Amino acid sequence: MPEKKEKFYLTTPIYYTNGLPHIGHTYTTVVADVIRRYKRMRGYDVVMTTGTDEHGVNVERAAKKAGVPESEFVAKMAEAWRALWDELGIPGDEFIRTTDITHVRTVQWLFKLCRENGYVYKGHYTGQYCIYDNAFVNDAKPGDNCPDCGRPLETVTEENYFFKLSSFQKPLLDFYKKNPDFIQPDTRRNEIISFVEGGLKDLSITRTTIRWGIPVPGEEPHVFYVWFDALTAYLSAVGGPEYEKRGYWPADLHLVGKDIIRFHTVYWPAFLMAAMLPVPKQVWAHGWFLMDAAKMSKSKGNVVLPRPIVNMLGMDALRYFLLRDVVFGQDGNFSYDALVTRYNSDLANGLGNLASRTLTMIEKYFGGIVPAADAAAEIQEGFWGDVKGLAQALAQSDQAVGSSVIWRYEKCNFSNALEAIWTLVALVDANLSSWKPWALAEYPGKRGILAAVLYNAAEALRFIAVLAHPVLPDSTAVLWKQLGQTGRLDDVRIDQLNWGQLKAGTTISRDKSLFPRVDKTEAIERIEAMANEELNPPKAAPAPAPSAPAAGASAAVAVAPTVSDKIGIEDFAKVEMRVGQIKTAERIVGADKLLKLTVDIGTEIRQICAGIAQYYEPESLIGRKVAVVVNLAPRKLRGVESNGMIVAASVGPEGRPVLTAFLEEVEVGARLK
Ligand code: MSP
Numbered sequence: 001m002p003e004k005k006e007k008f009y010l011t012t013p014i015y016y017t018n019g020l021p022h023i024g025h026t027y028t029t030v031v032a033d034v035i036r037r038y039k040r041m042r043g044y045d046v047v048m049t050t051g052t053d054e055h056g057v058n059v060e061r062a063a064k065k066a067g068v069p070e071s072e073f074v075a076k077m078a079e080a081w082r083a084l085w086d087e088l089g090i091p092g093d094e095f096i097r098t099t100d101i102t103h104v105r106t107v108q109w110l111f112k113l114c115r116e117n118g119y120v121y122k123g124h125y126t127g128q129y130c131i132y133d134n135a136f137v138n139d140a141k142p143g144d145n146c147p148d149c150g151r152p153l154e155t156v157t158e159e160n161y162f163f164k165l166s167s168f169q170k171p172l173l174d175f176y177k178k179n180p181d182f183i184q185p186d187t188r189r190n191e192i193i194s195f196v197e198g199g200l201k202d203l204s205i206t207r208t209t210i211r212w213g214i215p216v217p218g219e220e221p222h223v224f225y226v227w228f229d230a231l232t233a234y235l236s237a238v239g240g241p242e243y244e245k246r247g248y249w250p251a252d253l254h255l256v257g258k259d260i261i262r263f264h265t266v267y268w269p270a271f272l273m274a275a276m277l278p279v280p281k282q283v284w285a286h287g288w289f290l291m292d293a294a295k296m297s298k299s300k301g302n303v304v305l306p307r308p309i310v311n312m313l314g315m316d317a318l319r320y321f322l323l324r325d326v327v328f329g330q331d332g333n334f335s336y337d338a339l340v341t342r343y344n345s346d347l348a349n350g351l352g353n354l355a356s357r358t359l360t361m362i363e364k365y366f367g368g369i370v371p372a373a374d375a376a377a378e379i380q381e382g383f384w385g386d387v388k389g390l391a392q393a394l395a396q397s398d399q400a401v402g403s404s405v406i407w408r409y410e411k412c413n414f415s416n417a418l419e420a421i422w423t424l425v426a427l428v429d430a431n432l433s434s435w436k437p438w439a440l441a442e443y444p445g446k447r448g449i450l451a452a453v454l455y456n457a458a459e460a461l462r463f464i465a466v467l468a469h470p471v472l473p474d475s476t477a478v479l480w481k482q483l484g485q486t487g488r489l490d491d492v493r494i495d496q497l498n499w500g501q502l503k504a505g506t507t508i509s510r511d512k513s514l515f516p517r518v519d520k521t522e523a524i525e526r527i528e529a530m531a532n533e534e535l536n537p538p539k540a541a542p543a544p545a546p547s548a549p550a551a552g553a554s555a556a557v558a559v560a561p562t563v564s565d566k567i568g569i570e571d572f573a574k575v576e577m578r579v580g581q582i583k584t585a586e587r588i589v590g591a592d593k594l595l596k597l598t599v600d601i602g603t604e605i606r607q608i609c610a611g612i613a614q615y616y617e618p619e620s621l622i623g624r625k626v627a628v629v630v631n632l633a634p635r636k637l638r639g640v641e642s643n644g645m646i647v648a649a650s651v652g653p654e655g656r657p658v659l660t661a662f663l664e665e666v667e668v669g670a671r672l673k
Pocket of ligand 1: 015024027028258288289
């Protein structure tokens with residue numbers, strides 16, 4: 001009988017649908033995903049919820065501006081959010097939308113319980129309201145700006161249903177005292193305690209000035225205040241009124257940004273207490289990622305988008321940077337420079353290089369088979385206790401041990417967990433350099449110690465793969481395979497690592513480099529170009545002619561003869577085409593139509609993928625001069641960066657590509673006009 005797993009329920013905030021995700025939102029969802037993976041590796045049955053917050057005056061206005069009904073507007077936006085999380089590999093196990101019918105029922109049910117228990121009454125309220133943050137601002141005067149977002153407040157008078165928040169001052173303070181870990185980090189906890197000690201005013205939880213909201217049954221035109229609506233989504237996602245059947249409520253952890261901590265640690269537990277429902281166990285507030293020292297927002301034009309970074313460096317690189325660079329809970333500044341620097345130093349030159357060195361040497365000196373660690377040789381040479389000792393200390397599953405990575409994950413101390421894992425990376429690396437396996441390999445008598453050195457490096461890498469897996473899921477899974485390990489790394493228990501579990505005789509493989517090094521300036525330029533394109537998409541172009549392949553898809557362009565719309569010379573001039581000379585060509589594993597080429601375009605050598613593999617042998621292309629579109633934004637094809645496009649005619653119904661050729665001698669780099 002499989003043991004019954006303990007349940008663990010965690011949530012991200014549900015995101016507003018009047019904009020699209022940037023790095024700040026990505027941060028919260030990445031952290032949730034790291035915790036989800038970590039908890040699964042500890043044997044929990046985990047559910048992570050994310051979703052979209054779709055009601056309120058902001059959406060009403062945005063939909064109006066877009067000229068579509070609100071329901072259509074939010075459906076599109078919710079899909080865009082969901083699709084991005086899927087694309088980034090961080091989807092919620094539950095995705096709740098506040099327009100879902102199950103959610104609507106849960107909100108109405110929660111209100112009914114609060115009302116039946118005597119915590120709701122009808123009254124009037126006039127106040128200064130921030131339509132962007134959906135909150136009245138206490139003590140603000142007409143004409144003031146919102147203290148949070150700085151935008152102008154609006155005076156709003158309404159007949160409302162009020163929630164008796166004032167009755168919950170003592171119950172909340174008692175609750176915080178009894179559950180000292182409820183609010184994290186401690187600085188936030190102190191802030192909230194003094195806020196509640198300062199006295200709580202009743203809270204209006206319905207609106208009549210907004211149309212786009214969940215109706216209060218029998219009380220139309222009242223709709224629910226967006227925060228009463230949104231917070232309840234956490235409960236709707238795991239069963240709503242039938243939450244007991246699924247067994248995930250109360251939530252173990254709500255992850256939020258520091259700007260919304262009050263809603264989660266004051267209002268939300270008070271609503272639940274009023275309804276006599278269980279209160280969540282913990283709320284963790286992280287800081288902000290700032291850009292140019294300000295919180296990112298589209299209106300300020302300082303947003304950083306996740307997709308271009310992922311296209312250039314991979315999702316693991318982004319995850320690593322977000323968690324490593326900033327202490328969880330504090331604010332941090334985002335910069336592309338810091339991102340690429342960390343990528344090159346910690347991932348490419350650090351873990352990636354260590355893995356590649358170790359695997360290459362096992363291939364070279366032991367035919368790709370992990371050698372047995374020679375205990376006698378280890379003792380004789382007084383060898384390696386330090387690496388083994390450090391690895392074991394990091395993998396210590398007793399949560400009270402401060403040096404353990406597990407303990408640091410438990411405490412959401414991610415940057416510190418990664419820092420600790422990287423001390424092992426550095427130590428193994430240093431030991432390889434000082435033991436010099438390449439020199440040991442010269443002496444048959446040193447075979448035992450050579451085996452020990454490489455066994456221990458490989459075993460340390462296995463520890464690193466397991467310990468870093470919650471943060472670097474894709475690359476550690478590749479490393480896992482390269483180390484000849486079978487089964488899914490997700491299923492490995494992070495708290496059951498024992499030194500020596502790597503079996504001698506295991507066959508390793510070394511198919512690809514985990515983190516190819518990049519040129520910093522070039523990488524930043526490319527990320528910025530992609531971000532620019534995503535933020536300012538080109539105006540809708542005329543539909544491509546049927547014979548043209550999907551733009552950029554195969555990198556072999558056919559000039560479409562059937563387009564009847566004429567373009568001006570200025571449009572043609574936007575396309576920069578040059579003579580390029582193919583330097584290398586190779587097939588791409590798993591992509592039978594694509595070739596990976598390096599092409600000299602006069603000013604630089606570019607990597608370009610072309611969809612011509614079924615018609616051209618790679619060797620036949622070396623030295624050939626072709627026309628290249630050089631000013632296309634870079635993109636990834638089957639995971640391989642393509643930076644430009646080779647021009648070809650598309651012939652016959654199957655679109656056979658025929659490359660361009662020049663009958664006279666042309667200089668590489670010459671422009672085609
Ligand atoms: N819809 C509400 C949450 C309701 S939860 C019941 C909301 N949405 S939001 O889209 O504006 O923000 C969601 C989360 O993203 C918040 O936790 C916020 O702190 C976080 N971030 C938004 N910008 C951020 C940064 N620049 N940096 C880090 N996180 C930030 O609030």
